[in-house]
Structures are given as C-alpha cells and as structure tokens.
Amino acid sequence: MTPWNRVPGMSERAALRDQAADWVVALHQADGRERAELERRCQAWQDQDERHRTLFRQMQTLWNSLDADPPRRARPGLWVLWLLIGLIAWQLPWTLWRGDAHTGAGERLVIDLDDGSRLTLDAGSAVRLDLNADLRRVHLLRGRVFARVAKDPNRPFQIVTRHGLAEALGTEYSVRLVDGATRVAVKESSVRVTPAGHPSAARVLRAGQGATLTRRTVSPPAPLPPGGFEWRRGRLVFNDAPLSRVLDELGRHRPGLLLASPSLPEGLHFTGVLPADDSDRALAVLADALPVRVHRLTAYAVWVGGR
Template identity: 30%
Template sequence: MPPISADEQAAIWCQRLAGTMDLGDQAAFEAWLAEDPAHITLLEEAAIIWHGAGEVADSPEMIRCRAEAVEELRQANARRWSRTFDWRRWAAMAACLVMALGLVGYFLRDRPASYSTGAGERRIVQLEDGSRLTLDGSTRVDVEMDRKSRRLKLLAGRAKFDVAHDALRPFSVLARNRLTVATGTSFSVELLSRQVRVVLYEGRVEVMAQPDSGPPAVLVPRSSGNSGLVPGRELVAPTTRDAVQITALNAPQSLSWETGMVHFDGQPLSLAVERMNRDAQRTIVVDDPRLADLTVSGVFNSRDTAAFIEGVTALYPIVAREEQGQIILRFKAAAK
C-alpha cells in the first residue's frame, strides 16, 4: 500500500480534531505537527475543503477566521515540547474553526445571486453552469445553485432562459405560484399581474402549480392526445386558478422584446400596458376597467410611450391625461 500523503494526513487530522481524541491521538497529532512546519498550512487548507467552504475562502469573514486559526496553530506548535500542553484549548479552537467555517459557508451559500434591470434596460447574464439569462426591462431574477439543483425565481418582468444541459440538476423557474422545470432547453417566462406566460423555443419543460405547502402539480398532464407544451407554443397560466391555455405563436416575433420592440396581435390593452410599462419613463395607468379588454395590434418601440398612446387613442374613444407623473387612460365620455 502506498504511503499516505501529507495532504491526506491533514484531511484525516482535520476530521479527528472535530471529534474526540484520547491522549494517544493527541501525542500523535503533536508529533505530526513537529515533523514539518508546512503541516500547519496543510491542516488549514484541509479544514476549508473538508467543510465545503472553498467558495467563500476569500470572504472577509473567512480570512479573519483563517488568520485566527493559523495563529492558534502556530502557538500550539511552539508549545509542543511542554508537558502541560492544554489540549482542552486545542479542542475548543478546533471546534470554533469547524463552527466558523460551517456557519460562514452556509450563510453565504444560502444567499441567492440577484440580477435585475431598470426601465428600458436589457441584460444578458452568463451563469456559472453555462446557462444564459436574457432579462427584459424592469425584470428581477434570483438565482440559487448547488450540486443537486438550479433554482431561480422570477420576481418581476420577463426573462429568457437558455439552459445548459445537466440531467442531474433540474433547472426550475418559480414565478409567483407557477413553476417551470427543465434540464436543458430554451424558454421564456413572463410574470404579469394575473398570469404567468411560458414560451417554449427548444426542448421540453413542465409547468406546474406550486402551492404554499405540499408538492407541485403538473398543469398540463401528457396523454395519448396531448403532448403538453411543445416548441413554438405559449402557455398562459392564470395565477388564481389551474385552467391553462396553450396557443401557437410566431417565435421570432415573440422575441422582439430583446431588441426593444413589442408586437401586439389582438392582446388586451391591460397586457399591452403592462409590457410597455417595463420601459416607460412615465407609467401608463388604465383608470377604467372597461378599457382593460380592448384589443391592441401593432408593432411599437417599447421606449416610445407617446407613439403607443397615440395609437390606442386613435383607435378607441380614449383620452390620455398626465397626472402626477403618470399617463392616465380613460374613456372620453367619462373624462368629460
């Protein structure tokens, strides 16, 4: 059997220090430290690796923790010939190192990364796994990844997800109470006031209802006559009920928002206004619920609020008034 390397010895001692050592173990550990001053550094590195805190090794908390631990180890090494060496101090120091590394690693690992855009802004983000996010205006996405899963939350707006294939780590996007799960595909998720829209461009996804407690439920079960959501189609899922609708769409046209253009083909005015507001410097407000279901068709520059207002007021008996920095839409009769 080949001899155990110094790195492996350091890893073994790291684990044993976290437990209980008898007098024989303590003497062996003291002898191992005395063999080579480099063993102190190896032990420090092993502690970081063994406790899974490699990703936070350069954080201020970790640097301080490491400095204190190294100083304790050096002081202990300087006292190694003393018969009255206080091993209780050693055990306490080791326990503190274990706790500090574990808590710092947990605290930082558990905090998701957050990516956002302002009004009229577009952003492309490359994630650590190779996946790519394209964010629409006024959008926020939180990202949390570990060895078993890739979990994202769409908190506002719309984003397109080009997912790097990894069958062992599902890629999920939670938008309010609607969960979209994939392993390697291309799709977008849009969060609106009363619904979530999922467009599939490539691959396969499952869209599920995510209750406050309990497991998620598939919204579109596959059957002999139903293949679920397929590329080139959009799923519209209300957030207050489980009824969904799947419709065909022009895929290139549906991505026009990436270049700052929006296409409306008979969409309700309420939805059109929500999309225009992602880039608007002055928020548009539909002040009369009777306006909400009026349909809008056309192509608009998402930053050109004035052209959009001109279009809808020319098509319908709507008047637009600027009030307190907002553009208020009302029926002309009501305005009079």
C-alpha cells in the same frame, strides 16, 4: 428636522421610503449653511446603501416634476408629495431588493451564467439565483425572464415562482408572473411545468406552446401568439389586443405613471408593433391608430383619454 425617524411597527421598506421623502422636503426648505450641512448628511445617508440612493432619486424626481412649471405657482407642500407616493408606491422596487439581479421600468438585462446559460430580464423584473453542484435554480420574484439553457444532464435547470416550477428539458423558454398566475412560453425543445401544490398535475410543453400555472393547476398547452419573444429586442407585438392590455404593457416600460381614463371608448383594440424603448413614440402611434388623446400632466405622469 430628523430625516431618519422611524415610526414604531413600520417595516424597513416603508421606513426607507419615508426617510428618502423627508430628505427631499428638508433640502428644498433649507437655505444657506443649513442646506450645505443637510446635503452632506444626505449624501452620507445615500452612501450607506444603494437602496437609499435609488429611493432618494425617485422622490427627488417626483418633487422636481411638480415644481417644474411657472414660478408663480406655490411650492408643493409635503402632503402633495405623500399623495404622489401613494399613487406610485406599487411601482417602487420593494420586491426587487430581494433579488440578485433586477431591472427598472424600460430596462432589460442580459445575464451570462457560469454554466453557459443566458438569462434575459424584461422591464420591472427581478431574479434570485441558486446555482450549486446539483441544481441550477432561478427564482423569479417579479416580471419576466427568458432562459437559454446550456445542457448539463447532471444539474437540472428550473425557473421557480410562487406558483410552481418550469424545468428545462434542454431548451429556450420564458416565464412571467402576471395576473396572479405564472405564464410559461416555450421557444425551443420542451419544458416540464409543475404546480407547487399539486405535483401530479405536471405537464410537458413543446416548442411553440404556452400554458398558465397556478399552485394547483396547469392549463392545457396552447399555441403561442406571433411575436411573443420579440420583447427581448425591444419590440412589443400586439394582435387585436384590448387597449387596456396595451397600456398595461407600455406602463411597465415607462418610468412614472401611465393612466387610462375611465371615459375611454369601450371595445378599442390594437394590432401592431410598438417600441418598448421609446414609450413616447409608442403612445404617438396609438394616438394615430385609435381615437385617443395623450395628455402629459408632468414628465412622469401621462393620461390617455378619448378624443
């Protein structure tokens, strides 16, 4: 068994994922002296790079969740592990590896910058920082970031996504990548939002306003719904939100898979506040408020269906 084999033409990210899965399978199949040697080599592989360690733990968690039920059940084969990898590959943090700071599912991170500004990263987010004597630029690679900007008239502060940029005019605001666009929400002061492909379409948003940015357009400013910044305190606020959107949001704050049954009743909406830091309690609230039932397939796979 050679856990570090790489298929020709495979990307580095895919190769690392496969190496981690190979190590998990090899360790579960080994015994005695062979296992001790494999453990030593696997640990050395993990020590080479934090990405190795993170992926190994993810693959090990998947395997253990499959094998945690009655002992009479046959040990899952390698094909089962690959099936699960295919189901959750979109959740793995390939994009996060490019960032200077990132968060996983259910995590938030506060970053104090040298200029006195403060960033708050939402769950499943990543940023790359470009701070110099002329410009303060935060590249949002994934998820959402909230910025409380320290004044510095000689150095503009910008949050940049693939769709364009949101430049602070002395302010507090959030920027989020979602649904093929960028959403900007202003808490205090104002923000200039500029599409990457059409700079003349820039708009200025005021406190309490939000807009959606694409590479060519900025939507007209619109009032923000109540509670839009409460995620920083671990609270998810919904006002007559479709259940699908509620589950999507909860899924960002829960490790593993949160799946919605196609048979869920149509037209279900939810109004209320859910705890971002306790997804099990949040699901229990939904089950009490709506005609849905929560099925836990494993510790890392939850299915929400109708009653």
